Amino acid sequence: MKVLVVVVLVLVLVPLAWAGHELTFYPAFYPQEVSVRWVEPRAAAPLLRKNALHAYAGADPLAGAPSEKVRYAESLRGWVVLTFARPTGDAEARCAAGAALVRALGPRAPFVAHPWPVTPYHDDYVQQYDLVQRARERSAGAVPRVRAAGPLKSALTAAGVGVAPDAEAVVEEITLSSLLDGVETRLAGWHGPAWLKEGWFQAWLLEAPALPPAAREAAEETFRRRADGAPLPAAERVNLERRLVGQATAGCERVVLGYTLRHEALDDDYNEGVENIAVDSQAGVASPIFLRTVKLKDFPWNGWLHVGVEGGARSAWNPIAGFTDPAGRVIWAAVGDPALLLDPDNARFVPNRARVQSIEDAGSVPADALVPVAGELKPAGEGVAARTKIVYRSLLSNLHDGQPMTVADILYPYAFVSRWGVSGARTYDPEVERATAALRQALAAVRVVRVDTETRTVEELKLTYQVPLVEVYLKTAVDPRYAPALAPPWSPVPWPVMALMDQAVERGMAAFSEREARRRHLPWLDLVRDPKTGAALARLVSDFERRAWVPEALRGLVTPEQARQRWRALAEFHRRTGHFLLTAGPYQMGRVTPASATLPVFRDFTYPLGVGSFDQYAIPVRAYVRAVERRGDRLAVQADVENVEKAGRSYKIVREPFTPKPPGEATREALAVHWTVVGPGDEVVAAGASRDVQGGRLVVDLTGRVKPGLYRVILALALNGNLVNPEVTVVAYRAGG
């Protein structure tokens, strides 16, 4: 195989005389340093009051003692459910018991009453809105005796509901994070499953454990059909999702009473506070988008950001199956750079270091494409079939050890998962198998087409980037909304770190996952905080450098001399920093104490994204339906939109009638109306989203989409893609006949 030339990133300083005082590109994001401190809410309260914390990921430290200078970021925390231990009798009674509990609690309910698992914090809410309303109409039955604890117990007791430890039904909060534990993929730079934030998926995770076997079997079939990722007509897909949620909730073995919201504290002090904040609608502050937008008010950019996180930092710090607790998530969100980011305001992904150029039908896999097999990358040869080809641009940069990333760095993870994700192999970790199941099932081959040189001129700087164009071949046809997230060519850590972890685990020094570490009585691999493992890793690196060792998967991609150079750089990095968490992310691992980690920014001009790159995600805005007018077979939607007016260190949101923007005034996403047409039998006959603006109104064209009959059309507007807690409008629509 041809040896690919090492990709070199170049920063050229062109001696031009015309630069002004204003440099307009600063690599990485606003704060110059992020310190993450794991601290319980009670201890966080005084820190917030004296501006020693700017944000707190967790429960409100000031609950009951609000401060004027603290404001809150809201996100979905979980659901409050009534679960019957041994459901017997008719479902109707159980459903009615749930309604009775909510009625009994009334305004005392420490949650938002909402009788359906798909909530306004899911972007498929608009497609299930009618089902939510129907669930609201359930009549209340007898109030059951329940078990409960904490604030729920207090509220129930205050409402006169019998709370007893021997009751057969329990009222409890199930948090979203607990639901996704063991389900979410956060391995290396990959994030999944692709429908991670969608309501139907989370509803299934919530309800499935409470289903009796027969009901579960039937629902599982629906789930499998929906989750195979195949492209389906919108109405068929939506009907599958509605059916799944309907099947999962029909027996009322677990009745959703409502949902809870997380209110996370942010310092809003004029001088010491923070602004320009995006938080994920479901993950809240502990999400990558927060660190990529937050700005200290006293600094146009730069400054020292202090983030508190509830709970300790118990999980090991490794990018394969570590960073699993909130502190770990925040740290990895800063240090690791994923291929794609979750859109904070809907369920989709947005480009980060891997950017989709096109999605096409594959035809066949080129013979020189690489197929990951048992830890190697083998030429596909003739006859490998694929249905989908996704072409990506991967944004390389320098690593924190100063070495430029190469295509070997972004190809190695494919080999890695084929080595560690296959049950029965000598090298196997069940967590890697679980997290990469969808990828391994879908991936046919990968091919580096070429490496482009791209330049950016910033004042007197001419920045030159190397951008590989990579084709990823998938075995099946995949819904284009999900395809980019399945197997993007990217790695937040370079191949030497992946290979080092691989060798360390194979040699029994540690295990990637907590579960496997427990099973094998090994340390959970920690690249930063375990001195014993660190010393053992250092010995390995030294040996690899001496031998100029090239992992099997990279033979032909990396020469021994190139490998020696990378091992040498990694050894030097470890000597300098004391750890092996070498990445190409926007922040670097700095000083670590038993209670905190300090993460200095990586303002290296090879880093391709800059301060403000995600500004359009800060301060989400909404749109509202003012009026809907029927024009033949079309609905014309008149809208109001919110506009952010910034003022010094604050802003206000003003609501104004929608007028189309001129083409040059690009926004993150044009105003869209999401629509669902529901027939008399509650079946969805058509669904979609329209950005078609005619005469200042958004147009939903139903021509030829529905048969004669009476329908309900559910409408919700998304401005800048924001589908969080939308205002929903339902209009009656009679077609033909």
Add this chain to the structure above:
Amino acid sequence: MAEVNRRDFLTGLGVSVGASLAALPGLPSVGVAHAQGTPKGNIPDHPYKIGHMTFFTGPAAVLGEPMFKGQQLAAEEINATGGLLGKRKIELLKADENAGTDANVKELRRLKLSEKIDFFCGITSSGNTPALGPVAEDLKCLTMFVDGCTDFLFDKAVPNPHYVFRTTNIQSADGITTALAIVQTWPKSKRIAHIHPDYSYGRNAFDHIKIVMKKMMPQAEVVSEGWPKLGTTDFSSHITKAISSKPDLVVSSVWGGDYVAMYKQALRYGMFQKAKFATTLALGVAPHALGKDHPEGVIAGVHSNYHFTYPGGDKWPLNKTFVEKYHARFNEYPNFQAEGAYTTTYMLKTAIEKANRLVGGWPDDDAIIAMLEGMMMAGPAGYVYIRPDNHQGYKDAMIGFSKNTDEYPFPILDPARIITIPIRSITAPPGWPKGEPTSTFTWIDKTWPTAKV
């Protein structure tokens, strides 16, 4: 060159402390109160389209957003009276300069060719004006850059401008203004430490400060130079190096978030107790961009020519009114970009009105250009003059001393200690040969006398 008394020379230059502006009768000024009467001829009533390109995202948005607001305020005022010549409402089309130079060039072409803009305005970055200027000339697009202050624009990129103008002072004025403020305030300083960003602005500031000091403070010596690299966030080595050189004075042209990070680190080292401090840009971003922990009594540059507190009180109603209107409209105080864009819009309006009086009807661009060339107008910052030979706007420079007051949640310039300098005194005169690093540098070097120690 003969030696002179320093005080006499500064007086001769017109450098003064606490001076107020004197109204010059007969000159046009900003504001719709001065709108002309009935225009001559037939005036169309379709909108007058202005393409406004500046930074709406990214680090420079702290400059760009006020720039747009300044033009928006002027446009709203003009539209409230019926529009330009009472008929043509101004329609603003926004474009984000953060798209990058190549994309900006394409967008200017699109704005002119597809959107049919009548006028192009804005621009913050000095990397963009030299790229957009020639394109605007090529498109025959009447253009007034508000900033992008590099001397290079009219020195080399567009040496013979016809359609392109610029209203903000040139870059060299920053360093000279700060240097003259030092000369005026701390003339006996001997040991000077410098901390400047390691790119052309820092070198430009250093060169111009040094040449003024060579002439006016010949006893002064540079005892330390710190050149923080691009992307530096830890300034401690530069700060400690400066302190260890035992300077009387530290001078810096670091800007924006880098400046804030630097001064907060300098506070920890007690730098402001150990030496005096002078800057070219401490208040040269936006009033609200600086915290109240900023040291007081620092020579605080404002990018040469505007801070909203000067001219203060009732001494210059144009500024008082502008600040009040801007604050009422946007709930913030204007920066130099806001003032620049506001004044630019009124210069355009005035030129159109004058041209209409001469030729009747809606004047063509050449008629408007003829009126802009040589125009002097009273704006919030004082007078701005467009030199006909190079289409460059000139405003008197001002600088002052940082001060905290109860009135504002950020530091301002001490109203009692504003230093003003006539711009003609610190700019190479028309016809002066092009020089390196700038014409103004060689002009000072060759023509200013040396002060007696």
